[in-house]
Amino acid sequence: MVAGVALVPNWSAGAAVTDDPTVDAATKATFQKLADAVFTDRTQALVDNTKAGRSGKQDKQLTSRFSGKVRLSGTQSRTEDSALSQLRGRKSRLARLGEKYSSASTSVTLDATQVKGRHAKVAVTETTTLTYEKVRGNEPKTTGFQAHHELSFQADKHGNWQLTGIRDTDDGVAVNQVASPTVATPDAGDDAPPVAPRASTSRSAPAKAKNLTSGTYDYKAMAAYAKKYWSNYNPDYPNFNGQGAGGDCTNFVSQSLKAGGWKHVPGYTNDWHNWFGTADIQSDSFVGVNEFSWFALSSKRVTSLPYVYQLDVGDVLQMDFNRDGSKDHSMIVTSRVSGVPYVSYHSTNTYNRSVASLIASYPNAYYYAYRT
Secondary structure, three states: OOOOOEOOOOOOOOOOOOOOOOOOHHHHHHHHHHHHHHHHHHHHOOEOOOOOOOOOOOOOOHHHHOOOOEEEOHHHHHHHHHHHHHHHHHHHHHHHOOOOEEEEEEEEEEEEEEEEOOEEEEEEEEEEEEEEOOOOOOOOOEEEEEEEEEEEEEEOOOOOEEEEEEEEOOOOOOOOOOOOOOOOOOOOOOOOOOOOOOOEOOOOOOOOOOOOOOOOOOHHHHHHHHHHHOOOOOOOOOOOOOEOOOOOHHHHHHHHHHHOOOOOEOOOOOOOOOEOEOOOOEOHHHHOHHHHHHHHHHOOOOEEEOEHHHOOOOOEEEEEOOOOOOOOEEEEEEEEEOOEEEEEEOOOEEEEEEHHHHHHHOOOOEEEEEEO
């Protein structure tokens, strides 16, 4: 996504509390446990529960166990019910596309707490792994992601805290995310850029074989780079994750392509005909979603694919969530199994998520597929 101005929290873990009610270590721990329950419930809504002999019955929500000092507000409880309903619908759409998850694990760590009077802001990191059920028989073992959230709590007159809101602070696309992000659009300037044709999401895509072992680029090196740095960022490049006007997704894709043989095209940073990225300076096309598309097409380093299911290792997929003509998100293909591409990306950090999962989550988005 487009790099922007960093949004760094101006508060830190263990921030001093000067106003009643006091938030002690035990309360912070309960904040963390409630956040863990919320996101575990969301993840479990995606898991196939028929193989365990439960005949499709839903497990009791973990958040229902919280009452008293820290709990969900009535409004937030209804919000979570709605979110779980959406995610179960997504699970059904995934099943029709031939994808299921047999199990999942979610853990949440508390990163920072800010308290002002009877209001608290809690920053957390969610780490989730889902195990693919062997529907086709040779799916990747798992898909995983890391996501960051800010939880809002409010205390009543008795000092009891209620969770009143959740805000995703990544500009990303998590598997259990229920709302499409909106992202700032880049300025094309006076030079008319090439237009990428949209790719069909139909499963009946004709074969489009790709030679992974010979040619100009090393596609396996691209996938290996993405696997190595999808959650542990390469310190040789800046990290744009959590930026106000976008995130690190295109920066990550560009790094992966560079690892596989893409060469720098030096020049002015704001000229999308150029492409380069180092620790100190990056062109707009190296870190911006739309600018990357313009450079890649105009330089002939990519060709557009008419179907997303034709994507193969080292290819690039972009999405326009709200169909406004400005692309919002970039991903790189790191695996292809039984005709299904799996993508990895930053913001939200994700490894080996299937294209089917993206389509089930964002059926109304526009998709753009690039053969590298």
